Each structure stands twice: as structure tokens, then as C-alpha cells.
Amino acid sequence: MxxxxxxxxxxxxxxxxxxxxxxxxxxxxxxxxxxxxxxxxxxxxxxxxxxxxxxxxxxxxxxxxxxxxxxxxxxxxxxxxxxxxxxxxxxxxxxxxxxxxxxxxxxxxxxxxxxxxxxxxxxxxxxxxxxxxxxxxxxxxxxxxxxxxxxxxxxxxxxxxxxxxxxxxxxxxxNAPGASVTSPTDKGHAFIEPSPYTAQPETWPAALQAAGFSVTTASRHRAPDPVTAARGDWRAALHSEVLVADVSGPETPPGAALLVGATTALRRRIAAYLPTTTLTHARGREPNWRNLMIQYAAGSRIRDVHDVASWLAL
Missing domain, CATH: 3.40.50.450 (Rossmann fold)
Incomplete structure (x- = not known):
């Protein structure tokens, strides 16, 4: 197909x-x-x-x-x-x-x-x-x-x-038919995808580390060589147990959306950071706080660092 x-x-x-x-x-x-x-x-x-x-x-x-x-x-x-x-x-x-x-x-x-x-x-x-x-x-x-x-x-x-x-x-x-997905989970590792447009909440890594996670934060948005850094971000995200992604903006930033999709395909946990929003409405559909593919893939929406700790405890 x-x-x-x-x-x-x-x-x-x-x-x-x-x-x-x-x-x-x-x-x-x-x-x-x-x-x-x-x-x-x-x-x-x-x-x-x-x-x-x-x-x-x-x-x-x-x-x-x-x-x-x-x-x-x-x-x-x-x-x-x-x-x-x-x-x-x-x-x-x-x-x-x-x-x-x-x-x-x-x-x-x-x-x-x-x-x-x-x-x-x-x-x-x-x-x-x-x-x-x-x-x-x-x-x-x-x-x-x-x-x-x-x-x-x-x-x-x-x-x-x-x-x-x-x-x-x-x-x-x-493409080899039935090619296996070679992305084993690095237990206890978290990947943070900050917004390319605004500063990352400084308390995120500390909250994840307090819960026992090692942390990698995406580096491509401010790297001297963004393409090479993007390859490293992709590898790290694919192997992480959890993803915390800033989905703020008129639309979810493209990299955050892409990583939400990849993490969903690999059946791993996602928290979408969205402190404020405008709901979208469509005929016959419930109000959505983000593109419905992002909303239902992420499952959990967080608004501040306290929500990160609560989400990890679930």
C-alpha cells in the first residue's frame, strides 16, 4: 500500500x-x-x-x-x-x-x-x-x-x-520486505525536543533526572552543522524510552511532529508540552488542542514542570 x-x-x-x-x-x-x-x-x-x-x-x-x-x-x-x-x-x-x-x-x-x-x-x-x-x-x-x-x-x-x-x-x-525495525529502547533514557522558536524550560532536564532518567536534548537548532546534529538527534530519539516535545506554535514545529510520529510507531511514551492553545473545531469532530495526529499520538499534555513529574509517575 x-x-x-x-x-x-x-x-x-x-x-x-x-x-x-x-x-x-x-x-x-x-x-x-x-x-x-x-x-x-x-x-x-x-x-x-x-x-x-x-x-x-x-x-x-x-x-x-x-x-x-x-x-x-x-x-x-x-x-x-x-x-x-x-x-x-x-x-x-x-x-x-x-x-x-x-x-x-x-x-x-x-x-x-x-x-x-x-x-x-x-x-x-x-x-x-x-x-x-x-x-x-x-x-x-x-x-x-x-x-x-x-x-x-x-x-x-x-x-x-x-x-x-x-x-x-x-x-x-x-526496500527489503518485512525489514525489521532496529531501534532497541535505551531504558531510563529521555529525549527532549525543545522548540526551535523559544527557550526550553530550564527545569525539564532536572525533573527527568530526578525521576531517574538520563537526558539528551536536541542540539540541531543551535548547532554549527545542523544537518550532522540532526542525524545525532534522530539516533538518540529513536533509542529513548520517553520523549518530551515542545509542540507550541500555530502548528507543532516540524521536528517535534516528526519525532512524535516516530516515537508513536515504536510504542514509547510521549508528553507534549503546550502551555497555551487555541482549540480547533471541525464539523462532527470534538475540539482538538493540537493537530489530531499529534494530540492522540502524544496522549499526555503537559503545561509546566510539575506536569512532567506527574506524567512520569503514571
Whole structure:
């Protein structure tokens, strides 16, 4: 089963996901492609706790994948998609990240650039497909400049879809079937994923150490070489018994979302730090304090250091 992960919350995002899924289905077969929202019948689904039910359905699909195409654009990456990337990668499922964004990122003017706002994305992605320029106008291009511009964008999307489909099929064929997950748990070790945007609460490590944990804190956000540091963060997080992740912001920061996904796939404990929030609402769904994939994966929400101690005692 191939999975197309994309932002769900606007028609153009869902249309882009369907566009890629249709082209993947033409190569792999319609029954071999899963498209969220479409295939969970999200708009019409009725359940006592709809958000949790959607999480359960999505997680069941993620457990049995052959490959994933994940669509990421812009400086604010979709936290649900990043969570799904982390989940799939922790299970050794090849992930192709596709983008038509023309921006890249760096920590300073002349330092090494990376592909996405958090270098952890490119560390875990098996392949990145970046098609960052408009397509070439075809013969007989329209004299209407807006129609011509739309056609060039459509050509860009066609190229991105074709390349990402080719990549995920190639990687899935090369991936060993039933590959084992080699991430043994380091008992008594905790990983802290602070926000890249704000200071980490200084009391977190002390609270974890008081409970008997050794602690590693993510270093890539302030490291001279963020990509190399991201590799170390990924290794340390995969082997930790517990994850404490700062999920503050309009959306969960992409690295935190990715690590929440990976830790969930490995059946380990997660606490999501979110001192304040704005609830989101959708028709037929309970209010959510974070993207529902993050909310139900994390399970526990903490607001201060006292909550950390209480959570560890559970």
C-alpha cells in the first residue's frame, strides 16, 4: 500500500494530493494507493469521538505501507504530514518528500543550506524531489497571461508528480520486505525536543533526572552543522524510552511532529508540552488542542514542570 500524505485543510491541498494519488494509482493500481480524507471518508464519517477514530484509521494504514509520498511546502510545514513521515520512517518505510517550494534554509547568511525549515526532514527522507521552477509553456501558449501562468504551474505539478511517483516505486522495490525495525529502547533514557522558536524550560532536564532518567536534548537548532546534529538527534530519539516535545506554535514545529510520529510507531511514551492553545473545531469532530495526529499520538499534555513529574509517575 502506498500512502500520499498532504495538508488536508483546504480544497487546493486536497486537490494536489488527489492529483499525485491519481498518477501513482495509474502505475501501482488504484487499490494500492491510500489518500487520507478521501479514503477515510472524513467529511461524512460519524463516530462518537471522530478525531480519535480518524487517528486510529490513519495509524492502521501507516502500519502496513510499502512507501509514502509526502507533500511539504513553505516555512510552516504541516504537522500532521510531518508526524506521518516520522511514523513511516521509524518503521523503515521509504518516504519520498516532494515540494515545489523555491525556498531553502540556513542558520546564517553564508552557512550550509538545507532543504526544509528543520534539517531533520532531509535526514529521514529516503528521497527529496524538489521541482522549484515553473514549467515551460507548451506550443500554442495562451495569450491570456493568467491562463499561461496557470499552465506553467500545472506543468510544474506534472513534473513533480511524475518524479515522486517514479522515486517511491523504485525505493519500494529496493526496500527489503518485512525489514525489521532496529531501534532497541535505551531504558531510563529521555529525549527532549525543545522548540526551535523559544527557550526550553530550564527545569525539564532536572525533573527527568530526578525521576531517574538520563537526558539528551536536541542540539540541531543551535548547532554549527545542523544537518550532522540532526542525524545525532534522530539516533538518540529513536533509542529513548520517553520523549518530551515542545509542540507550541500555530502548528507543532516540524521536528517535534516528526519525532512524535516516530516515537508513536515504536510504542514509547510521549508528553507534549503546550502551555497555551487555541482549540480547533471541525464539523462532527470534538475540539482538538493540537493537530489530531499529534494530540492522540502524544496522549499526555503537559503545561509546566510539575506536569512532567506527574506524567512520569503514571
Amino acid at each position: 502506498y500512502y500520499v500524505a498532504h495538508r488536508l485543510f483546504a480544497a487546493h491541498d486536497r486537490a494536489l494530493g488527489a492529483f499525485i494519488a491519481q498518477r501513482l494509482a495509474a502505475k501501482a493500481g488504484p487499490e494500492s494507493v491510500f489518500l487520507p480524507f478521501c479514503d477515510t471518508d472524513e467529511e461524512d464519517l460519524i463516530a462518537p469521538v471522530k478525531g480519535r477514530r480518524l487517528f486510529e484509521l490513519d495509524r492502521a494504514r501507516l502500519e502496513s505501507l510499502t512507501g509514502m509520498i509526502a507533500v511539504l511546502h513553505g516555512p510552516s510545514l504541516d504537522d500532521g504530514v510531518c508526524m506521518e513521515i516520522g511514523y513511516a520512517t521509524a518503521l523503515d518505510i521509504p518516504v519520498v518528500v516532494v515540494t515545489t517550494d523555491f525556498q531553502t534554509y540556513s542558520a546564517a547568511d553564508n552557512s550550509t543550506r538545507w532543504e526544509f525549515p528543520d534539517p531533520l526532514i532531509e535526514v529521514v527522507a529516503r528521497r527529496i524531489v524538489r521541482v522549484d521552477r515553473l514549467g515551460t509553456p507548451g506550443p500554442g501558449a495562451s495569450r491570456d497571461r493568467f491562463a499561461a501562468f496557470a499552465a506553467r504551474n500545472q506543468a510544474q505539478l506534472e513534473t513533480a508528480a511524475a518524479l515522486s511517483v517514479e522515486a517511491v516505486l523504485e525505493l519500494a522495490t529496493a
